[in-house]
Amino acid sequence: MIAQPTWYQASAHSAPAHPALSGERRADVCIVGGGFTGVSxxxxxxxxxxxVILLEAEQIGWGCSGxxxxxxxxxPACDYATLVRQLGAADARKVWALSVEGVELLRRxxxxxxxxxxxKAGILLVANKLRQVDELQQWQASLQALDYQQLEFYDRASLQQLLRADYQAGVMDWGGGDLHPLNYLLGLARAAQACGAELFERSRVLDWQQDALGVTVRSSHGQVRAEQLILAGNAYVGKLLPWTQRRFMPIGSYIGATAPLGDLxxxxxxxRAAVCDMNHLIDYYRLTADNRLLFGGRASARDGHPNRLRAVMRTRMAQVFPALAEQDFEYLWGGQVAMTAxxxxxxxxxxxRVLFAQGYSGQGVALAGLAGQLVAQALxxxxxxxxxxxxxRHPLVPPGAPLQVAVRALALLWYRLRDMR
Structure with a gap:
């Protein structure tokens, strides 16, 4: 991944630098990955x-969590019907309840x-097309049937009270919201360290081995001997997780931040709610505390330079908000999202002795933190x-980067065609 400077990095609170791992150390649990899952x-x-010893290849929050x-x-990002088909109605409801608890965990x-x-509270799901209005209302009804009472429907006219853009309808979810993800993660890391966890940066793990007595985790300048291991690299776990277990493919996603817009x-x-549309290849956006618009989307099969998508993203932003047609992005960056089928x-x-959690499919801000808690509780x-x-259950993904790029490109083309209906 080409790491561009992000607005999050520019606006992050100061945080202590953590040393690189050196020599041999022992722990009850070694964690690989300094994102929401691992730090949680x-x-x-x-x-x-x-x-606890946590090893991060770059810096805390370098990956998608930051x-x-x-x-x-x-x-979760999947349809509720998927949960019911795989788990049955009773356990699907338990998964939904746990996911709601993940949001409350974040707030606590x-x-x-x-x-x-x-x-802050509030996230809007908006219908781009008339045919999506029925889908939106069905989604609202399905969650209300699960005793989730945080949703309010707005038709095309009343939606203008919340969002001055051309959508057919929207549902406000007051149970959701938005935050500065890097500052949240840095706060979690400070809390973990205060409780005694040891955090190491610039400590890329090369390999690990499991035996009857424990797990040995080796980096370029040190190693950790632990009783148990958590692999929390998500889209960046690489070869540390065998491809037969890695049931996701990384998809590139990109975000731009405008200059402060003032009263506009x-x-x-x-x-001031966060917004996400109902297309398969979504636009999502929100305002920051200093009145920038963060505008994201534009999924990509390849991990490329964000500037190649600048014109496309500016066009998309202007289609949503014509008043921003002349606005450029002061910051533009990308990252990888782990998508399961x-x-x-x-x-x-x-x-x-080894557990992992991953594949949040673009919905990991609360879910990854919950996953970290559940992995820890399991241990x-x-x-x-x-x-x-x-x-x-998850279908296998094809091995090898070239074949995965081809599959991702075909999938994204299919989604674009569906969005054109």
């Missing part, structure tokens, strides 16, 4: 009194650890939630 697991385990859209959605942690991350920001989005997350085990004897998610 580190915090949970450290609070439970476990000796560069995503910052939108908080209850539920922000409050408990006094994390300054611009957290509130005129465009009076509700079903859009459901993937939890699993390798042997008796200390409360595996019910983890095992429930681990029952979700």
């Amino acid at each position: 697991a580190a915090l949970e385990l450290a609070q439970a009194g476990r000796r 560069r995503n859209g910052g939108q908080i959605n209850p539920g 942690r922000v409050a408990e650890h006094a994390i300054d991350c611009d957290l 920001a509130g005129q465009l989005i009076p509700s 079903t859009k459901a997350p993937q939890f699993g085990r390798i042997g008796s 200390i004897g409360r595996a019910q939630g983890f095992d429930l998610f681990a029952r979700l």
Whole structure:
């Protein structure tokens, strides 16, 4: 991935630098990956009194957790019907309830650890086309049947109270919201460290081995001997997870940040809610605390330079907000999202000592934090939630980058054609 400077990095609170791993160390649990999943697991385990070492190849929040859209959605990205087909009605409902708890977990942690991350409530799902209005209302009814009462429907006219853009209808989810994801993650990392977790940056893991007595995790300048291992690299886990277990493909996603818009920001989005549309290849956007518009989307089969998509993204932004037709992006960056074929997350085990969680399919701000908690709980004897998610089945993905790029390109072409209907 080509790492461009992000607005999140430019506006992040100061955070301590963590050393690189050197020499040999011991821990109860070693965690690979310094994103939402890994840091959440580190915090949970450290609070439970476990000796935790977390290894991050770059810096805490370097991957998708520190560069995503910052939108908080209850539920996994897959259709609820997918959960019912695979798990049955009763356990599908448990997964939904756990995912709602993931949002509450996020809010509790922000409050408990006094994390300054611009957290606010409200996310709008909007219908681009008339045929999507029925789908939107069906989605609302299905969640209300699960006793989720946070949703309000707005028709085309009343939607203008919340969002001055040309959509057919919208549903406001007051249970969702948005935040500054990097500042949230840095706050979690500070909390984990305060509870005793050891965090190491610039410590890329080369390989790991599991035996009857524990797990050995090796980096270029050191190694960790632990009783258990959590692989939390998500889209960046690479060869640390065998391809037969890696049931996702990384998809490039891109975000631009305008200059501060001043009073215009509130005129465009009076509700200041985060927004996501209903296309397969979505546009998503929100206002920042300093009145920038963060505008994201434009999925890509290849991991390329964001500037190649600048004109396309500016055009998309201007189609949503004609008043921004002359606006460019002060920041433009990309990252990889781990997409599963079903859009459901993937939890699993390798042997008796290694667990992993990944594949949040673009909905990981709350779900990845929940996953970290569930992985940690599984390691200390409360595996019910983890095992429930681990029952979700996922088709194999093709091995090798060239074939995956071809499959991703075909899938994105199919989605574009469906969006044109």
